[in-house]
Amino acid sequence: MIVDLAVPVVAAPMAGGPTTPELVAAVNGAGGLGFLAAGYRSATATAEQIAAVRKLTDRPFGVNLFVPGEPGDAAAVDAYRERLRPEAEQWGVALPERSGPDRDDWEAKIALLTADPVPVVSYTFGLPTPDEAAALRAAGSFQIGTVTTPAEALAALAAGMDALCVQGPEAGGHRGTHRTEDEPGTTPLLDLLAEIRRVTDLPLIAAGGIGDGRTLAAALRAGAAAVQLGTAYLRTDESGASATHRAALTRAAGPQGRGELREIGSDAAAPTASRSGDRTVVTRAFTGRPARALRNAFTDRHSPYAPAAYPEVHHLTQPLRAAAAKRADATAMHLWAGTAHRLARTGPAAELTRELWEQAQREG
Structure with missing residues (x-):
């Protein structure tokens, strides 16, 4: 599923509004993989979002789930x-x-995705139980575990995940640590990819601090099968980010809405x-x-x-x-x-996806 993408770009599932069915379909249309964010949504609302995506695209797409943890x-x-x-x-x-x-309507969402499967399901904040993973596997869904350490990667491997989203410290929004109390690591993404590659041969999706073709190409050279972008899409036409959020990114980027090129993890x-x-x-x-x-x-x-x-x-x-x-x-x-928020720009998400991939190909 991941290695077969025409454009090895995944739109990060951004919960709370930024991810929309239109954004999912736009990235799909450019040859990438769009992801719905089911976090903070009920199973009913998630089903409605899935139906909306299916009306907009016939290409594979994913749904991301927040795994419930222990009470604080x-x-x-x-x-x-x-x-x-x-x-x-x-x-x-x-x-x-x-x-x-x-529990973020966890059980109802698992039941929904088992009864009405989607091509890809990913998990953040942990992993499903063996029975839940087996049920979704039997339903035909490709499953991706989000990991931030080699130990989490080994747990995802044991849980039967088909691929891993390796989230570096540069990523915007929540770190996907499997336990709430864990302090997230600071190993830069490219180094983290190498550490996780040493413990598994599953396809890896690199996430964090990727905002241009150069950093996209660097992640692929480091062994990633694809990259996941979130902040890069926040200012696109199809994003559901608020005007205030968009404007804050622009102000942080300076008068032109762009900034200096930074290394991943800088x-x-x-x-x-x-x-x-x-x-x-x-x-x-x-x-x-x-x-x-x-x-x-x-x-x-x-x-x-x-x-x-x-x-x-x-x-x-x-x-x-x-x-x-x-x-x-x-x-x-x-x-x-x-960390690459200064590079976020406006325009159609499909156009951004294609341009980033073209830039990455030129970088080799």
Whole structure:
């Protein structure tokens, strides 16, 4: 499935709105592989998105699932709530006092994808059980596990995955660590690919910090069968990213919306920046899981205090983030972005996909 792509580019499943059926179909139409993001969606809403994609394209596409984890420390979440309360009161926002168990409709989504299979299913934050993986395999789905370490790669191999998405520290949005409490590694993507290649011969998809043909070609030369792009598509015509998110990427990139060419991993481990908004930071402040975002006032205020509790922190901060989005306040929103965000540009997603592949071919 991955090695047969005409264009070895995968559109990352970006949960929360940026990924749309139109974006999936556009990347498919250019010869790549589009992915729906089922995270934060019910099984019913996921089925609706699948139906929408099928109306737009007859090419293979994927669906990504968030694997539920263990509950977080309730006392730590309570303490973080009290820290956020003055801010909530300032904006007239009511914070949820408790977050009950949340499995992201996991069982219903597995049942949906078993009964109505899609060509590809991928997993973030962990792996399915052996029975779940076997059921989807029997249904005919190609399965991809997201991994951030060789140990996670070995677990995915044991779980029967058909390919691995190797996510480096340069990636925007959530790191796909299999345990919420794990601190994500800082091994640059190209080195991480080499480490994981030593423990498995499964096809590898390289993800993180890829925003131009040169870095795409470098990942393929390092042994990847394909690359996965997320931030690169945030400003495209088919993206569902908000105007505020798009504008923040543009401001971070400078007056022309573009920036200097950086090596993969050049600022992968940088936790701070000299000027708010001009660099990215890995933070738990918004969701309780490590995620790379544009640095802003919210990350500066709360990153040191956010507990490793997901999805409890996600639900806790959701009203604050929604209020910030409504008032277009980029200083308080979660603005996911990878280290190559300065290279994100506008235009049709299919055109971007083809251009990046043409550039990569010229690079050899």
